[in-house]
Amino acid sequence: MNRILYYHPQSNFSRKIRILLAEKQIPYELKEINLMNKPPSFLEVSPIGKVPVLVDEDGTTIWDSSLIAEYIDEKYPEPRFYPADFRERLECRKWEELADTLGNKIISLWILNLTNKENPTPYQLMLEQSINYLFSVFEKELAQTEYLLGGEIWSIADISALCSFDYYNLRFNENWKLDYPHLKTWFDQLHQRESVYSTIPQSKQ
Structure with missing residues (x-):
């Protein structure tokens, strides 16, 4: 099959x-x-x-x-996107989970905004604050390293994160790039890859 x-x-x-x-x-x-x-x-x-x-x-x-x-x-281990070393793998999973959590929060905020954009509830405001905080966490890490696990090789953590940031672009805007320069550099660099560029989500008309 x-x-x-x-x-x-x-x-x-x-x-x-x-x-x-x-x-x-x-x-x-x-x-x-x-x-x-x-x-x-x-x-x-x-x-x-x-x-x-x-x-x-x-x-x-x-x-x-x-x-x-x-x-x-x-x-299908070639190329690998999870480290073989136990502790490095754990670190990778932590960043992957953080990236996926960011994605889930963005989805929740967008769904709530569909019906209540003009008068946001305390929960919506809390989601916005949490999303902004997570943006700063990724910015701080990428100010020190080229990729989320360091070194010159990207991982599933980077893939998960860029998908969440691109989903934010789809549902909201790209203004975050003005406030997070290291995130922007990382994000733009990864979008030079065909696998990334060819899968950018598009809004439905």
């Missing part, structure tokens, strides 16, 4: 896996899911009802972007 990735074109978590598969040059078939009207066939492979979901050639089915990414990196 063909390898299948169930996805949504604007999903930062789907994009995370698309970039990883492209970098490893792993062929796959894309199946777009309407998240507002999920077909029963999709819910059979994704009990949590979220994208992405990977169905590998042998039928192995995995949901959750971090579980998928780890599975892909273990099964």
